[in-house]
Amino acid sequence: MTTLDDKPKVRAGWRTPAALYRLISSPALRAVLGWDLPRRDVKWVRREEGMTCLEVGSGGGFYTAALREHLGEGTDLIALDPAGESLDALRDKLAGTTGARMSYLVGDGCKLPMPDDSVDALFYGYSLEEFPDPLGAVLEAQRVLRPGGQLVLFLWRPVITKGRRMPVAKLLDQTFDRQQHSAGPQNIRMRYIKRAR
Template sequence: MTQTPVPLPYFDRILESLRDGDAEVTVAFGRHVHWGYWDRPAQADGSVQDYAVAAERLARRVATAAGVRDGQRVLDVGCGFGGTLADLNHRFAGMDLHGVNIDGRQLVRAREQVPARTGNQVHFVAADACRLPYADASFDVVLAVEAIFHFPGRDRFFAEARRVLRPGGRLALSDFVPRVMIPILWDYFDRRFKPIVTRLYGPSDMRCTFTAYRRLAHAAGLRLLRKEDITAGTMPSYRVLRPLVRRVAPHPDEAEEVIRRVEFSTRIGLLRYLILSFMPA
């Protein structure tokens, strides 16, 4: 089995729970490992089944932001267990679908879960988001669903996404985006909480504001197409995640604390959940 070259403690535990047949973890995280999206948040029922449907809806929104359609070559970077590509494989025809993940263990499950439908191709490759093993101008669409904060550098990922996109192609991603960057406040959060965040998630960087995203895109030769603020629609995620994260965390109290901090920062408007889409300038 391929070992992960970067520590992703939450995935170690999710993989363990999946192996042990934990039914709730399998429903909630067996296909998608990210927040959910509800068109009508008041109707979320707090169940893992409802969460799984909402997670698929969120991934679908990112694909929609990239304008995915029949006959395209699509790359999903940080593809987890392949949930986003599974949905595209199911809904579109004549597709050449590629998933990249730094963690080969996740790809074993992705390959099992996403057999190509007739007329489609599906490939999963172990690689780093910042060193994509693909030719220049070879994809119509690049996606990154709630994964970019793990990548070794957003600037390097943007350069790679731009390189592999064809003229007229699209990059769409979802991320937790601070409304403003107040370095002194963020340094304080980092000193207090970064160690426990790292013990749960491994390396992550949530300091990229929307303004910084614009700058990154410009530097990489990409143009922002659309910013969608879907924060309100993601809020029911926390009710499900608070208890669930305890089951897949090496340090349950710390993990719940991390989720509560993210929830609090979001409720007071410090953090937003955005879907951003770009095309070559």
């Protein structure tokens, strides 16, 4: 197993400026440019009966309603973000939507407030780019996922440049089994599975 001592160094995270975040979060813009379609993209997370999925860095929740609907009743979706006010806004935004049972957790993706092997799926929609320690976050994902659990990561190329991305990709490939990968002009989407011990 990869440990914190083995991990390569990577430059600390970045904070997406609010105006840029608003621009890239505009559903119309994302759809017109063909970057992101929430109802299509959330299918990267494979639905399993009774599963618990943790969305790490849920922010404004561009994907959350679609993910909730995709997972469906009888599953749990936990939205986690360090910004409590984003979670409050997300709770309001999701009122009236249906699907997975929702809960909201203030927390840090680099130090997840979850026990080992406790989560069936982790979803990061353009959030890992902002974490102060993306490599630590990958190791946290490995810790909290159950063996066979899914790690689905969407990265936005303009924010996570090649120099910052490569150590993350290397650690992911060392730590998990890669199942699916797509690289478009703006986005990289990845799906990994935690190895059985």
